[in-house]
Amino acid sequence: MxxxxxxxxxxxxxxxxxxxxxxxxxxxxxxxxxxxxxxxxxxxxxxxxxxxxxxxxxxHGVSVDPAPSTEHLLVFYLPANEEWDATVKKVEGAGGVRVQSENPYWDAKGVTFEDPDGYRLVLQNASWP
Missing domain, CATH: 3.10.180.10 (2,3-Dihydroxybiphenyl 1,2-Dioxygenase, domain 1)
Incomplete structure (x- = not known):
C-alpha cells in the first residue's frame, strides 16, 4: 500500500x-x-x-476512560542527537511528564512521556530499522 x-x-x-x-x-x-x-x-x-x-x-455527551495501559505507545525514532535532545526539551516545555517506561527497552535509548490523556509518547534516540 x-x-x-x-x-x-x-x-x-x-x-x-x-x-x-x-x-x-x-x-x-x-x-x-x-x-x-x-x-x-x-x-x-x-x-x-x-x-x-x-x-x-x-x-458530545460521552466521557472516555483514561489510557487503557502503560503500553499504549506512540514512538518517534529520532536518530540525530541534537534533534532528539531539542525534541525532549520541547515536550518538557509543553508540559510533558516524564515517566519510567513499562518496558525497560524504551528507557535505554529514549525518554517516555505521558500526554494529557495519560497515553505514552516515546522519543527514541535511535534510527529505524
Whole structure:
C-alpha cells in the first residue's frame, strides 16, 4: 500500500488540551478539524511531508476512560542527537511528564512521556530499522 495515508485516531475528553500539547511538543500542525459532525468534534494533526497524522475526537455527551495501559505507545525514532535532545526539551516545555517506561527497552535509548490523556509518547534516540 505505498500510496496509503495512515491516520491514528483516538477519543479524548479534552480536544483543546491535546491540540495544544501536540502542536507545542512536537510542532504538529492542524491539517483538518470539524465540529458537531454527527455528534463529534475532532482535530487532525500532522507534520509536513508525512503520510500519517493523528486524529483526536470528542463525542458530545460521552466521557472516555483514561489510557487503557502503560503500553499504549506512540514512538518517534529520532536518530540525530541534537534533534532528539531539542525534541525532549520541547515536550518538557509543553508540559510533558516524564515517566519510567513499562518496558525497560524504551528507557535505554529514549525518554517516555505521558500526554494529557495519560497515553505514552516515546522519543527514541535511535534510527529505524
Amino acid at each position: 505505498p500510496s496509503a495515508t495512515l491516520r491514528i485516531a483516538r477519543p479524548t475528553n479534552d480536544l483543546q488540551k491535546l491540540k495544544e500539547f501536540y502542536t507545542k511538543a512536537l510542532g504538529m500542525r492542524i491539517i483538518g478539524s470539524f465540529e458537531n459532525h454527527a455528534g463529534f468534534d475532532g482535530v487532525m494533526l500532522g507534520l509536513p511531508d508525512c503520510t500519517w497524522h493523528l486524529e483526536f475526537t470528542h463525542q
